[in-house]
Amino acid sequence: DGELSLSRAMINSSDKIIRKGGSSIFQHAAEGWKINSSLVMEIRKNILQFLDAERDVSVVKSSFKPGDVIHYVLDRRRTLNISRDLHSLLPEVSPMKNRRFKTCAVVGNSGILLKSGCGKEIDSHDFVIRCNLAPVVEFAADVGTKSDFITMNPSVVQRAFGGFRNESDREKFVHRLSMLNDSVLWIPAFMVKGGEKHVEWVNALILKNKLKVRTAYPSLRLIHAVRGYWLTNKVHIKRPSTGLLMYTLATRFCDEIHLYGFWPFPKDLHGKPVKYHYYDDLKYRYFSNASPHRMPLEFKTLYVLHNRGALKLTTGKCI
Numbered sequence: 664d665g666e667l668s669l670s671r672a673m674i675n676s677s678d679k680i681i682r683k684g685g686s687s688i689f690q691h692a693a694e695g696w697k698i699n700s701s702l703v704m705e706i707r708k709n710i711l712q713f714l715d716a717e718r719d720v721s722v723v724k725s726s727f728k729p730g731d732v733i734h735y736v737l738d739r740r741r742t743l744n745i746s747r748d749l750h751s752l753l754p755e756v757s758p759m760k761n762r763r764f765k766t767c768a769v770v771g772n773s774g775i776l777l778k779s780g781c782g783k784e785i786d787s788h789d790f791v792i793r794c795n796l797a798p799v800v801e802f803a804a805d806v807g808t809k810s811d812f813i814t815m816n817p818s819v820v821q822r823a824f825g826g827f828r829n830e831s832d833r834e835k836f837v838h839r840l841s842m843l844n845d846s847v848l849w850i851p852a853f854m855v856k857g858g859e860k861h862v863e864w865v866n867a868l869i870l871k872n873k874l875k876v877r878t879a880y881p882s883l884r885l886i887h888a889v890r891g892y893w894l895t896n897k898v899h900i901k902r903p904s905t906g907l908l909m910y911t912l913a914t915r916f917c918d919e920i921h922l923y924g925f926w927p928f929p930k931d932l933h934g935k936p937v938k939y940h941y942y943d944d945l946k947y948r949y950f951s952n953a954s955p956h957r958m959p960l961e962f963k964t965l966y967v968l969h970n971r972g973a974l975k976l977t978t979g980k981c982i
């Protein structure tokens with residue numbers, strides 16, 4: 664049975680498993696896990712019908728000229744001007760062109776990573792994808808440090824770098840980016856209005872400091888295509904989270920995808936509190952209906968895929 668069909672029934676049953684099972688289920692699931700390569704290939708093929716991650720991971724220079732006006736992907740009434748700085752940072756070709764890896768890690772930001780001891784294992788993967796410029800150095804034992812691809816929502820500037828209000832915020836940011844060397848920095852700049860000033864400041868700092876980081880800005884069609892794929896598979900997400908987006912893109916480049924730091928629940932299986940992020944005190948605002956994401960539904964979907972050998976989900980300690 665190679666076909667990927669994430670029916671409601673399957674998702675409900677995984678829900679029951681998660682509620683009933685306690686930690687032993689996950690431990691057991693981790694021990695018995697085996698890759699299902701034909702399913703991996705089939706998922707890659709199916710996703711390719713909606714998007715080509717090699718292309719959609721970023722717009723390229725030739726897509727625009729400075730001064731072009733585009734409509735925001737999730738707010739079509741509002742527009743953005745492609746500035747000179749932004750244009751100069753668009754890659755000539757896709758930063759993921761012809762890049763293929765045996766094993767990849769996609770690292771989410773859940774507090775479940777704390778005390779996991781997963782740092783070494785994460786860093787042992789051929790390609791490591793991280794989200795929202797999450798700090799690593801202070802958490803290296805649990806999250807590792809290798810970052811080949813890292814995302815940055817424009818809101819991160821406000822949330823983690825004081826809106827660049829003073830020089831030390833800017834220095835901290837430049838230092839964080841310089842640690843990335845020539846990794847890919849993926850900035851969803853065309854989603855909604857509001858972050859354009861932040862994106863411009865980020866671009867200016869990269870140019871001024873001649874940082875080597877390779878900037879990428881997702882294509883205008885990416886988010887709709889990803890949503891379309893999951894909807895077709897009966898996963899009713901409103902707007903895919905960064906983590907789900909990264910898994911979906913990674914299926915194009917990676918034969919074996921290992922997920923860490925995905926746990927969108929306020930408690931662990933023993934009832935102990937779990938922080939929303941491993942590195943800050945942000946609260947679980949995303950579980951309200953006002954949230955743009957449906958992370959628990961996404962998690963259940965990923966759990967089903969784990970059980971079928973399409974990906975490996977690590978939610979416990981790494982041995």
Ligand code: CTP
Nearest residue numbers: 771772773794795904905906907925926927939
């Ligand atoms: N994640 C998770 N459980 C959590 C926190 C995060 O599974 N408790 C996963 C989600 O897939 C999320 C990813 O890790 O997308 C990265 O976390 P974060 O930076 O919080 O995600 P965003 O989706 O970017 O959130 P926001 O839209 O608020 O920026």
